[in-house]
Amino acid sequence: xxxxxxxxxxxxxxxxxxxxxxEVVDLPAGVKTVADLVDxxxxxxxxxxxxxxxxxxxxxxxDQRHVPPQTSLAGVREIAFFPxxxxx
Amino acid sequence: MSVRVQREDFDVxxxxxxxxxxxxxxGAVVTFTxxxxxxxxxxxLEAMTxxxxxxxxxxxxxxxxxxxxxxxxxxxSLIVHRVGRLVPGDNIVLVVTASAHRQAAFxxxxxxMDYLKTRAPFWKKEIGSDGAEHWVDARDSDETAAERWKxxx
Numbered sequence: 001x002x003x004x005x006x007x008x009x010x011x012x013x014x015x016x017x018x019x020x021x022x023e024v025v026d027l028p029a030g031v032k033t034v035a036d037l038v039d040x041x042x043x044x045x046x047x048x049x050x051x052x053x054x055x056x057x058x059x060x061x062x063d064q065r066h067v068p069p070q071t072s073l074a075g076v077r078e079i080a081f082f083p084x085x086x087x088x
Numbered sequence: 089m090s091v092r093v094q095r096e097d098f099d100v101x102x103x104x105x106x107x108x109x110x111x112x113x114x115g116a117v118v119t120f121t122x123x124x125x126x127x128x129x130x131x132x133l134e135a136m137t138x139x140x141x142x143x144x145x146x147x148x149x150x151x152x153x154x155x156x157x158x159x160x161x162x163x164x165s166l167i168v169h170r171v172g173r174l175v176p177g178d179n180i181v182l183v184v185t186a187s188a189h190r191q192a193a194f195x196x197x198x199x200x201m202d203y204l205k206t207r208a209p210f211w212k213k214e215i216g217s218d219g220a221e222h223w224v225d226a227r228d229s230d231e232t233a234a235e236r237w238k239x240x241x
Binding site for chain 2: 009011012013061064065066078080082083084085086087088
């Protein structure tokens with residue numbers, strides 16, 4: 001199976017810490033879930049390690065819907081990472 | 089049923105009129121307006137900026153609204169949420185619910201606010217009067233407020 005490029009978006013302080021609003025990455029074969037992706041991103045550099053240091057507070061959305069960390073990445077086109085929302 | 093995200097201010101009276109004008113099946117209209125305070129947790133506030141996830145925001149608000157419509161007999165509802173830079177006294181969010189009777193309108197408005205606070209992808213950054221910027225932390229009390237709807241209405 002060939003890996004498909006996935007668009008990753010970052011918002012609020014996750015965006016500020018990674019230093020980018022979005023990027024496109026090819027997922028390595030072992031990255032199967034949202035939690036796997038967070039672990040993999042943490043290893044990509046100090047800015048990612050810092051952004052995802054408190055992984056338990058980071059929220060994720062796949063294709064514009066909230067998802068829990070154990071969600072599979074199969075067929076994903078867009079995934080977003082952000083802090084708990086504070087609108088209203 | 090409709091949702092809007094916009095930078096511009098809104099006029100509560102005009103929004104209610106547009107939503108309910110010409111209808112005679114509505115017996116109760118509830119509006120909630122969220123406004124920027126001049127101080128948060130004791131610290132004076134110069135301004136705040138509201139960031140959002142554009143492609144997700146309106147669809148998530150629409151899901152929250154559809155959930156309210158499934159729980160209460162609503163004739164109409166509206167959510168307007170502002171983004172961008174806001175200063176104390178500015179409107180942030182408007183929720184309008186209309187029903188035949190008041191209880192459904194009151195309850196649905198409270199539900200919409202509780203749910204959008206924990207689900208709609210907005211993030212507030214506050215700029216203090218000393219120029220210091222910080223992202224607002226989510227409150228446990230907002231999670232608790234949303235949780236109370238899980239045991240039915």
